[in-house]
Amino acid sequence: GNSVTQMEGPVTLSEEAFLTINCTYTATGYPSLFWYVQYPGEGLQLLLKATKADDKGSNKGFEATYRKETTSFHLEKGSVQVSDSAVYFCALSVSNTGFQKLVFGTGTRLLVSP
């Protein structure tokens, strides 16, 4: 089946620290991979995506590289800010006859202190 495994949180960092949130996946076929972010009291927003192996998605200083050989899509940021505090979800999509359905990980809460 299709599944996503994320590191458990919370991840607690000081401002300007380096961030890594691990994500690995199991999928049939060739999925697309996504990171979504959920700020307090809000719905999920797409942060970045990659659609094929070795692609790098990036946005707002965050990056993730689609690694087929390790079935991973780890999220990184060089210097986090307090405003990055949120819950981060890794997800994959599987397409049947062109219809995309997302499978999510359990989410990782990031807490950044000043």
Next chain:
Amino acid sequence: DVKVTQSSRYLVKRTGEKVFLECVQDMDHENMFWYRQDPGLGLRLIYFSYDVKMKEKGDIPEGYSVSREKKERFSLILESASTNQTSMYLCASSWQGYGYTFGSGTRLTVV
């Protein structure tokens, strides 16, 4: 920008009540989804729809039904609410492979 609007941010309902959660999107997307979000479990798909009057079960459809009479509106129905349906409910829409847009969520408490 695509907007997905969920009718209520917070709801409190009694056990056994019939509950309607409404979701409206404004960008003519074919696909719409209902998820529930619980701590430690992430997002789990309840139902989805790829066209008007079409619906498919997701991973946890038991105790829920849906309605899609118009393209822009997708309703989630709890036929007889139970305390184990207390959760955050998230609606989303998408167009083919271009990612999902989520609503802000409805936090439902069943007492």
